[in-house]
Amino acid sequence: MFFGDEDTFDPQSDLVDLKGKVAVVTGGSRGNGYATVKHLARAGAKVYLGCRNDKQAKEAMEYLRWEGLGPGFGQVVWLDLDLSSPKRAKAAAEEVIRRERRLDILVNNAGVCSGKFRGGDGALSTMATINYLSPFAFTRTLLPLLAATALNDFHSDVRIVNVVSASHKLIPFPSLKFKTVDDLNAKSLPSEYLRFSHSKLLCLLWTEQLQRLIDTAHPLGPLPIVALSVDPGVTECSNAQVKQHNSMVTSLRATFSKHLTTWTGVASPVVAEHERGYSTAFAAASETIWSARVKYKGVYLEPCPNGQCPKILSIGMFAREGVKDKERERILAEDLWGLTEKVLAECGVA
C-alpha cells in the first residue's frame, strides 16, 4: 500500500512487523497455507507450519529457503497436526501450548473438498471433521494462549483467521438448522461440492459466534482479538512445487470457478499465482486491519485480484441475501456452537 493508496495490498510492504510474534498456519505444506507461511515468516514471525507429514513439511521448508527465507526473516517450525480427528487436533494444540508462551496469529487454513461418508469420530463425516470440527477443537484449545497474549501485551494484535469459500453462498439458508450431528454432515445435500460449501458455511457462522464470545464472555471485558473468515480465491495455476496432476486439477478448477463466478457470483474469485495467499496474509497480519480492528471483527473477506485489498463482503452471512434477520442468524450460530460442543464431548474432547 503506497501512501494515500489504501486500496492496494502487497504482503511484502503492508504487513505489520511480526518479529517476536508467533503464528500457526494449518495446512502449511502446500497451496494457500504454504504461501501464508511464507508471507508471515518474511514479516518476521516464528511460524508453525501445521501438517500431518514430516516429509512434506521438510520439503515445504526447503522450498521456502529456496524461495528466500534468509537472516532477518522469521523461523519456520513443523507442527505435527492431523485434523482427521478432533482428539489429535487437540493434542497438536497442547503441543503448541507446551512450547510457546504466546500465540499471536492462528490461521485455520487446512481443508479438503472431498471426503468419504465413513464417519469420523462421533459419526461426523471426514469432510465436516477436517474442515470444521477439528479446527474448532484446535482453536478452542489454543484460546487461553491467544487470550493471554492479547491481555499481557499492550501492543498485541491477536487474530484468528478461518479460511472459507465463497461457495458457502450456495447453501440455502432457510434450510439450515443445527440440532443433530446430521445437520453438520449435511448428508442430504446432493453433491460433494455442496457439502464442502456447507462445511465452509459452518466455519463462517462459527467465526461470527467466536467473535461474539471474545467480545462478551471474558470477565475482564472484550478481549483485543479479531476473528475473521476469508476466501483465499482460486489460483490460475499452481507453482512449481505442486505436482503435475494437482496443477491440472487446479487450473481446471480455476477455469470452472471463473465461469461460475461470472454466471452466479458465488464461486471464489480467481487470483493470479503470484498473489496466492494474499487475502489470507491480509486477514492475518495486514496493517489495514491493525489500524481499523473494530471494523474487521467477525467479518468475511473476499480476495480482489491485481493487488487490490480484500473486501469485506458481508458482516454476517445473511447480509448477502439482503435478509435483515440478524436475530435468526445469531440463534443459528448459537445452536451451531452448542451442538459442536456436544459432539466434541461425545468424541471425548472436553
Ligand SMILES: NC(=O)c1ccc[n+]([C@@H]2O[C@H](COP(=O)([O-])OP(=O)(O)OC[C@H]3O[C@@H](n4cnc5c(N)ncnc54)[C@H](OP(=O)(O)O)[C@@H]3O)[C@@H](O)[C@H]2O)c1
Ligand atoms: N484452492 C481453492 O480453489 C480454494 C477456494 C476456496 C477456498 N479454499 C480453501 O482454502 C484452503 C486452502 O486451499 P488449498 O487449495 O491451498 O488447499 P490444498 O492445496 O489442497 O492444501 C490443503 C492443505 O490442507 C492439509 N490437510 C488436508 N487434510 C488434512 C488433515 N487431515 N490434517 C491436517 N492437514 C490436512 C493438506 O495437507 P496434506 O499435504 O497432508 O494433505 C494441505 O496442506 C482450504 O481450506 C480450502 O478449502 C480453496
